[in-house]
Amino acid sequence: MALIPAQSPAPPAPSPRPPRSTAPLKESRRLIADAYTIFASLQRIVAQYEQSAQSLFGVAGGGVPPPEQVQYYARVCRLYSDALVKQLPLIKNDSALSASAKSKSLAHHAAMHNVLALAEILYFPTDGRGEGLVAEELLDWVNTIDRAPSTEEGNELLSLASPWDSPAFFPYLTRCLIRGHLSSASALLSLLVNQHPSPYLQSLASDLVGLIETCPRSTAYRTENAFASAMRSWKSTHLLPTSRRIEAGFDGGQGSDDPVLGGPDNEDELLTYEQSFRSLLAIFSGSEDDVLEASSDWREALSAFGLWVAPTSLHRTDLPAIVSRITSSLHPVDQSLSDEVAQSRLLEGDVSGVIKSLVEGGFGWLATHLADLLSHLHLQAFDLPPPRPATASAPEDEEEELGLRDHLLIDYADRLTVDPGLWRVSCEYYASCSAGVKKGRERARELIGGLELEGPGDVDLQGEAKDVGKEAEGMDVEGSTPDGGEEKENVPASTSKRSKRVDELLLVCSALDLDDEFVDICQRYSDKVVEDQKRGEKRFGEAVAYAVRAGDGRRVARIAEMVGEEYVNKDQSAFVKAVDSLPTSLLRPASFANDDAELPSTLNSPSAFSLSHLPSHTFDSLRPILSHLSFLARYRDFMALYAVPNQRREAAELLVLLLTSGIAPRKWWPVMLLDSVPLLETSPPLITLAETFELLRILEDILAPIASSSPLSDVFGSLDLLGRLTEQGKQEKAGKKKEEDEAERLKRAVGQMEVVRGALARHLAVCSCLE
Template sequence: MEIKLKPEALNSKEINKFRDSKRFLFNDQSINNEILLSISSFEALKQLEHDRLLYFATHDPLDQHNRKFIHDIYPIFTSLQRILNLQQSNLSTYARISDLYKNTLEQHLSSCTADNLLHWANVYAIWSFTQLLYFPFDGRGEGVIAEELLDWINRVDVAPTSEEGLEITSANTPHEHDNFWPYIYKCIIRGFHKTATQPLHSLLSHQTKSISNTAERLISLLYTFPRSTNYQFEHDYFSAHKAWRDEAKRTLSSIADLSQYADEFTKDVFDDITLALQLLCGKKSKIFEVADDWRECLAAYGLFVIPSLRRDDIPSVLEEIFKEVPLDTTLPDQCIEAALANAETTKAITLCNEFDPWLVAHLTDLLDKIGAVDHDPEFPLTLRQHFLLQYADKLASDPGLWTITLDYYAQCGVEGASRVRALIVRVPLLLDVKGDNDEKMDGDDVFNETIQTNLPNLTRVEEILSICQEYALEEEASEVCRNAAEQLVEREYYGLAVAFCIRAKEARKLGRITDLILEEYLNKGEKVFSSLVDSIPTSLLNVTTYSAGDMFDDGHSNLEIERDGTQDASARALARDPAVSSRLAFLARYKDFHSSLKKDDKEGAAILLVEMLTTEIAPKRFWSVLLADALPLLEDSEVLFTLEDAYELLRFLEDVHTGPNLKSLPTIKL
């Protein structure tokens, strides 16, 4: 694989010098086709300018024109995997799935650009040929195959064209047109027998009676040629074909007698008619002469030479054909088709890998379902897993396809599961992407509740966590929540960050966030502080309030304690951890304290203040703030504190003044 870097890491003239310097290029590749390269050395060398450069590159990028096709194919792929898991699979079912793939490919062709139309047309040809050979609609594939081969070759390689026929029939004397007989021959071996009769009618008016009579017999033979699709039973078809061939041979014999007496002006016409009859009689050498490639030969064999041709007969027939019409190895699509026809599926898959990543992944997946793919027990991955992972890695280079990528990874055993875990924690959270309000997830959506509006867009986070739950990725879900919490803290959405810290079971980060909320109180006042506390999911505050014990069951709390067990279990478990519950409980109680003051419930405020200190839920660095809050209550004309409470306040005041961390306490403006 060659990757061109801009700017160049090294030019061709510097390679030898670079090697002599005992340096080497170190690269690290991610799962989404990104490569990081740097210059390194095993020895301590003087650092040069280019030693400090990092090079980022992407190899094998995804063609953006194919994104719609990828989305259209995706549900077919997932349906196929579900069918297998439900044990509802049989050859007919796989044939229907294959047909869905084929139809989607056909639709994709209509949107292809001129640059990639030929490539996707070849992909379509390979897929439809695989379906013809390995996924017959009847679920058995035991019948004759000539008509299916003809239908396939005529669909993927149109010949002759209708324009050619129109040009010939529009001529004053069609049989004198230079392309007259080549057109007739092509119509015959492609099965367009009635089409061939249209220009042949011009020979009926030929001045030589023997030619016009012979042309009439040729036209009759073309009209009466038996087709397997017109017969219910094969033995009836074989009998009709034998009788028809006997008649064609008699006609050919009579022409041989007539051509002996033909003059120089009519002999060429007799020779041309003779060749047409030889094709109809199944003369192999003439089929090889007229056919453009082995595919036409194979279809003609089934139509004229071996009317009983079946799928199992194809390899032996191809062996004979390739002796006369060698396979063009410069055409990768035909090489793949030839390998498929010879039942060399491993070879076909290998060639597909060099041809198209989508094709090799999905073709191998489908062939593997019917046991047509060999596996090496010494190789850690099956061919199916290997190529699906390879395709998924390509999808991973497009961040917008991450959900599809995960589903492909998930179908690939242990290695696929590993890549699912690696990718899902790297999916961008897109918190700043604008979205409709009904598409946003607020903080309590993590625990199935509703809180404030005007929040960042958490749709992507919700989607990621849902997938983590689907795949039982607890550790990865925690990491996603940690990342979400960090990004929300950066944006000062502290309440939401608390919810994600709980989900991530990150007590330390939660402590940092509660400290930041308290800092907001010191810097911006009670109103901002209360709004931040309100943004914390009430389920978390309720759990922590309840977990703090009956000491809060005094009728003064404005929080409604939920005991119905509806909250997320992991949230409740962590919220009841003393290190966590005390921090959240303090925020809730301190907000209640200010609410009581606003309601002029000074007695309730005094009780709350003392409780926050004596139950030790208040951070020690915040004691001075609480003591400052106590001053107006102490100065009130009404006695709000008991003697015991007053002694407690004095004890805390002494601790504040004599404590070792006095300098670290916040400065309070009284």
């Protein structure tokens, strides 16, 4: 595949990597966001291709990608170019920029676009092969980046009564031929044919107009062979006869017989005209020396060479030698212009030199994205350095050697970190380093670890790059965005806004397989939310959700304890509110799905925070601990059922189920037994005889260890929760807060259990009589 220009015979040894640039990026957030979206999509396209190539060709893959894959890269290259073009009107309309700043910025973006357009022609041709003629593409590129000759000059000539008398007439005409503007050249020559009084000049101009009108262009032919045949026919039937006739007229002194230019007084003028026509005819004939001499710079000379000197034979592989020949003699490259140096090195096939020139010229954005694109062609310049064996002078922990692409990605991402709102973009570039490169992921870890969990608003990458994906039908150009494409269930606006940064951090960690950072962020944020709760802002739902994502059972258990403390330290309504804030998916496991259908609609109110919109980490390992949360939900259901008079029986069944199934923690048993007293004293009975015996068993299980101790002590802490709950009620009635000692609290709790015992005994007697 003749896609990549051949190297010159003895190219200079390329630098292994460009010098590190410390200059800030000159590009706007909009361009950075657009490029990030395209870049992220390209990485996915490459990953899919590499995976399929490895399955077909083994670990080494398929080497140089096939034409259809190169066509994908060509579309990405055009998207980068379009992103640059979109910046131009934004810069022009930016009132914050001075005139000089606008001019510099426009020139900067135009220079990057010009290099990228040339790279697309050379390395990412539309057909994916690049084996055809390249002359017309180079000519279009030159005419796009440097429009010449100007339209103003042409209009000025046309406005003259006798434009051929202007010293700019033939230079302008020559420039039109060199640039391939044949219709403009024909229009100027037609002025001579139709308006000049000299029949001799009219004849010369008419012959050249005939050559222009019959000259074939490769763009008019479907195949290279058809164009070559047409060019041979044109030369044999038009160019050679016309050249011979004109040369014969020059040599035979035909001009001296002209009634206008003949005679000794007009000899100098006649010679000037003849010399101008000789130069034009030499261009038509493809004289290399005349074409190069008539060109104003090396780029124009290269395009003219392809148009007139080698129209049927100039291919991409021929360019390095031709560019070297042109720039080494008549038209050297201006070394002070980094973009021109980069263009010449692109044409020479010196990829390392291209990247070095761009970095040194302050085109870091372009250097990074162009290097990434070119690296997917498996060019030698991007081969990773071989690993160095560990020695006494070079230990294993010494900084690793980076390939050209990896070096640029890390350098670009480093400079993006100056803007805190672009941290996600930095992470994407860090993580896109080669698989064996550790430095990129280490930088991503450092960056994520140093970010605040609730920081200022970041760049809205979807909003910044909203137009990029619309221009590439059939190709995935939707970048990695923080929303993840999933709906968020029942997330209040305040909570969503507050947790946006941490959610984005977790999504990035999940996408980059940063498991340790994922867990650490979840743990830190859960702790932060707990601290907020201590200041009076109740965010139990967020706290437990992030603890679950971290797979941290200890934190989940601690938060469950805090929710229960709401009942003890405050009241039932505070407890219900706290439980309702927990994620529904944690509170109601699938085993209770059928029971939920029988509950009042008020019990199925959605939680304020859902787990569905973020990835979870080791969720299955938390199932035993999540039973604590399930108990809180079912106990909250009991309270709701008890509040409805005609559902007291359902409340009693649920209370007994919680006590006998092992779901309720032991310290809650006394509180729940005390809750059963009103249910035991109703008529008709709401609790069956068998259920009564179960409650008695549980009561004895609580009191037996206490009764057997001397002095009286709660060895297992079974009555601590009930003691504090009854103490709180006593303080509210007394209107004062006075701490009791442990013995007093235990004595009162035991007394409450005796009340339960009495109620159970009475209920047992009633049930026995009914039996």
